[in-house]
Amino acid sequence: MLSDEHLKALYYEQDSSKVFSNTDIKGGVVVTYRDKTENFGAIETFTAFDELNSIMRKVYHFAWFSSFSRIVITRTAYRLTKKMHDDNPNAINQLSNGHPYDMSTNIFDRLPQIFFAEKPNDKYDYIQILGREENKRVYKYIRRDYVNNVVNLEKYKVFVPKANGSGALGEVLSTPLIGQPLIGQPLIGHTESFISIGCFDKQEEAEACYKYICTKFARCLLGILKVTQDNPPEKWKYVPLQDFTVNSDIDWSQSVAGIDRQLYAKYGLDDTEIDFIETHVKEMK
Numbered sequence: 001m002l003s004d005e006h007l008k009a010l011y012y013e014q015d016s017s018k019v020f021s022n023t024d025i026k027g028g029v030v031v032t033y034r035d036k037t038e039n040f041g042a043i044e045t046f047t048a049f050d051e052l053n054s055i056m057r058k059v060y061h062f063a064w065f066s067s068f069s070r071i072v073i074t075r076t077a078y079r080l081t082k083k084m085h086d087d088n089p090n091a092i093n094q095l096s097n098g099h100p101y102d103m104s105t106n107i108f109d110r111l112p113q114i115f116f117a118e119k120p121n122d123k124y125d126y127i128q129i130l131g132r133e134e135n136k137r138v139y140k141y142i143r144r145d146y147v148n149n150v151v152n153l154e155k156y157k158v159f160v161p162k163a164n165g166s167g168a169l170g171e172v173l174s175t176p177l178i179g180q181p182l183i184g185q186p187l188i189g190h191t192e193s194f195i196s197i198g199c200f201d202k203q204e205e206a207e208a209c210y211k212y213i214c215t216k217f218a219r220c221l222l223g224i225l226k227v228t229q230d231n232p233p234e235k236w237k238y239v240p241l242q243d244f245t246v247n248s249d250i251d252w253s254q255s256v257a258g259i260d261r262q263l264y265a266k267y268g269l270d271d272t273e274i275d276f277i278e279t280h281v282k283e284m285k
Contacts, residue, residue: 131191
């Protein structure tokens, strides 16, 4: 449908209850019009704002565009191992049917015998897992051989909640966290409550990525596809990947607002497009 050059959207309302009382339709309500004698141009990716369409085209067709989604690690990347089940044969009965290896959002409650608040003093290697317990973000220790190998486990990265907000354009993301290996302490993975971003060799690169996620520019482009709470890798498709090293064309030492101004200039946004972002996207404190 979105590739149909004879179709255009006449009306869109994200809040479906304004059209149909007491009805919640994820993604909203749209009225379309099709005329086989007219060529309106393919919609391709629908947004409700002309300014956002213009910004998206400039960024997506920018020379050397590469999607930020390439460095977003799915919430299901970190999983339990067969070794864990071999050593804990009763664990299968504590987990959901058909999900014996999932690092589920409530895994700390389901398998308390393998997660520890303090690092055990024994012969095994341990890592930490970021998750939620009693509605708070907490880190728990688990044996290294009880968790699969993930590409960014031994690297610096940024953690972001896997679900956030309502999907409204420009909403503030829940506070991201920089996942970093600490001297003398294990590395950090995460439960399905989070996604992780990046596979960085240096903490400074993760900090630059953190700042980028906080920019109005990046969150505006995230809002093109993120129209619900869910925040999986594919929703970041239209956010352009940046060079987070010291060789970047962006000066990451500047404030988030300063980085936004650099990004506006880099992608050639005009005053109308900049004003759209500045007025529609909330500042992250």
